[in-house]
Amino acid sequence: MIEVIGLEQIDGQLVEQLLDRAFGTDRHTRTAYRLREGVAALAGPSLAAIEDGELIGTIQLWPAMFRGEDGRRVPLVLVGPVAVVPERQGSGIGRRLVEEALERVPDAALMLIGDPEYYGRFFGFTADRTGGWRLPGPVERHRLLARGEVVPDGAGEIGPGDPPAG
Numbered sequence: 504m505i506e507v508i509g510l511e512q513i514d515g516q517l518v519e520q521l522l523d524r525a526f527g528t529d530r531h532t533r534t535a536y537r538l539r540e541g542v543a544a545l546a547g548p549s550l551a552a553i554e555d556g557e558l559i560g561t562i563q564l565w566p567a568m569f570r571g572e573d574g575r576r577v578p579l580v581l582v583g584p585v586a587v588v589p590e591r592q593g594s595g596i597g598r599r600l601v602e603e604a605l606e607r608v609p610d611a612a613l614m615l616i617g618d619p620e621y622y623g624r625f626f627g628f629t630a631d632r633t634g635g636w637r638l639p640g641p642v643e644r645h646r647l648l649a650r651g652e653v654v655p656d657g658a659g660e661i662g663p664g665d666p667p668a669g
Contacts, residue, residue, distance in 0.1 A: 505596065507603055510549035510561055517558050518551075525586035534640030535616050538581055539565050542663045545580070548607035552587075552596050560587040562600040566664030567614060569636070569655045577655040578664055580608050582615040601626060612651040614661070622648055632656040 510518065522530060530536065544563040552560035562585045569577040582604070587596045605613070605626065614633070615622060622628040628648035635658035636647060 504554070505559070505599070506553045507550050507600065508553060509546065510544065510551045510563065511546045513551045513558060513561070518561055521558055521561060521588065522584060522586050524589060525592075526584065530584075534638050534642050535581070535583060537639040538567055538661060538663060540663055542566050542665075545608075548580075548604045550600050550604050552600055558588075559591055560596040560600055561585070562597075562604045564604055564608065568662055568664040569612075569659050570662065571655060571657055571659035573657065573659075575655060575657075575659070577612060577653065579614045579649075579654075579661070580611040581664075582613055583617065598625060610651075610653075612649065612654045614647070614649045614654070616642055616646050617648060619645055619648060626650065635659065636661050 542565060544565055548564045550562050551558055563583065565581040567579040567581040569575070569579055571577070585597045585601055613628070615628060619628070619630060628650045630645055630648055632654050633647040633649050634644065637660045638647070639662060
């Protein structure tokens with residue numbers, strides 16, 4: 504039976520090993536990693552899937568910030584990475600992790616870089632408001648997705664967010 508627990512309960516080295524297996528050791532060069540620089544994953548909505556004492560999946564959520572050309576600063580929650588051990592990919596573990604994580608941030612403005620068909624169909628993410636966003640690296644525009652009533656529309660820069668207070 505799969506148990507979902509807070510990611511903060513898992514040894515960080517085990518998480519890194521899972522991410523290497525799921526995405527490769529060159530994953531740190533991706534634009535999404537630049538959006539996470541200098542901040543820690545959010546405790547609470549970042550989760551781990553455990554089965555028979557083994558880590559089989561994770562999802563991390565991160566503070567991000569939209570800095571609009573008009574002076575607006577809108578906090579965002581960057582969703583991802585979602586990682587599942589390769590031999591269990593496609594079995595619904597990742598989807599369960601996303602569902603449970605999103606339930607923990609119901610009113611947040613969410614963003615991610617991912618498959619629009621998957622994240623749109625199952626979770627309501629779209630690229631409708633992200634066309635004017637600039638990121639600290641290359642991104643396929645159709646994969647820059649957002650969800651939430653307060654997601655900013657307009658030109659601005661996305662970068663790491665302020666760590667949560669407290």
